[in-house]
Amino acid sequence: MINVEYKHTQVAAKKKLGQNFLTDRNITRKTVLLSGAKPDDQVVEIGPGFGALTRELVEECHNLTVIEKDPTLATFIRNEYPQIKVIEGDVLTINFSAMAQAGKPLQILGNIPYSITSPILFHLLEHRRAFRSATLMMQHEVALRLAAKPATKEYGILAVQMQAFCKVEYLFKVSRKVFKPQPKVESAVIKLTPHATDPALDADGFRRFVRIAFHQRRKTLLNNLKESYNLELVDSNKLQLRAEALSIEELLELFSLIKTKSE
Numbered sequence: 559m560i561n562v563e564y565k566h567t568q569v570a571a572k573k574k575l576g577q578n579f580l581t582d583r584n585i586t587r588k589t590v591l592l593s594g595a596k597p598d599d600q601v602v603e604i605g606p607g608f609g610a611l612t613r614e615l616v617e618e619c620h621n622l623t624v625i626e627k628d629p630t631l632a633t634f635i636r637n638e639y640p641q642i643k644v645i646e647g648d649v650l651t652i653n654f655s656a657m658a659q660a661g662k663p664l665q666i667l668g669n670i671p672y673s674i675t676s677p678i679l680f681h682l683l684e685h686r687r688a689f690r691s692a693t694l695m696m697q698h699e700v701a702l703r704l705a706a707k708p709a710t711k712e713y714g715i716l717a718v719q720m721q722a723f724c725k726v727e728y729l730f731k732v733s734r735k736v737f738k739p740q741p742k743v744e745s746a747v748i749k750l751t752p753h754a755t756d757p758a759l760d761a762d763g764f765r766r767f768v769r770i771a772f773h774q775r776r777k778t779l780l781n782n783l784k785e786s787y788n789l790e791l792v793d794s795n796k797l798q799l800r801a802e803a804l805s806i807e808e809l810l811e812l813f814s815l816i817k818t819k820s821e
């Protein structure tokens with residue numbers, strides 16, 4: 559276990575909580591700048607840790623809330639930045655929609671705990687109406703999967719589900735050397751901007767469809783879909799393709815043509 563000490567507070571960095579702390583101010587400045595957060599925005603930071611990003615945000619934004627699960631770090635942030643709101647708890651239980659109702663859509667930022675990257679992304683997806691953008695640092699490999707284009711090996715369920723509902727921008731890569739303790743992998747910053755309207759009428763149905771279409775990547779759409787859906791209205795040539803060959807728009811169109819088989 560590696561001990562990290564900052565301003566008389568020491569924590570034994572917890573792997574389970576994804577505690578790798580940023581040490582490079584250029585990265586935090588660039589992240590805040592590219593997030594587009596403005597002084598009057600309602601800004602929420604996920605996992606402030608020792609405040610690497612928080613310190614930039616308090617300078618820029620008047621209305622900042624942070625969510626930190628580790629009680630020692632939550633206390634540290636409370637003492638260091640008495641002017642901000644600190645929620646001590648699990649980000650996965652936060653009702654962002656309720657938070658946003660108090661005002662305009664949120665601006666969310668965070669160097670997120672890598673062990674729960676996907677759960678956080680899907681939690682944000684559930685609350686996509688609540689935020690204007692989410693600028694998040696994550697493992698480089700996950701960032702590539704999120705921003706992937708069709709017919710690449712990274713293109714799959716994560717890319718389709720997120721890109722169908724949000725614009726996904728890969729902002730920049732971050733070396734593992736700028737963290738303490740150093741993680742084993744590189745990182746990257748991604749920006750998610752929810753589309754103004756949802757493309758698929760039945761968002762939950764579309765998410766289920768994507769899971770089934772990509773279930774066995776090597777199989778054709780026909781083989782993956784035929785058990786669960788009635789495919790009569792779909793061009794049979796299209797069904798001979800694999801899901802990974804179709805763009806988000808083509809997958810949305812396919813979804814609009816199929817019907818769930820009754821159980």
Ligand SMILES: C[S@@+](CC[C@H](N)C(=O)[O-])C[C@H]1O[C@@H](n2cnc3c(N)ncnc32)[C@H](O)[C@@H]1O
Pocket residue numbers: 574575576577578579580581604605606607608609610611625626627628631647648649650668669670671672674
């Ligand atoms: C990668 S560290 C980033 C810390 C800091 N923002 C930085 O960049 O140095 C992730 C932070 O998220 C916190 N964390 C882990 N799981 C969490 C959860 N479920 N909800 C809220 N915070 C969490 C960790 O305690 C840690 O402070």
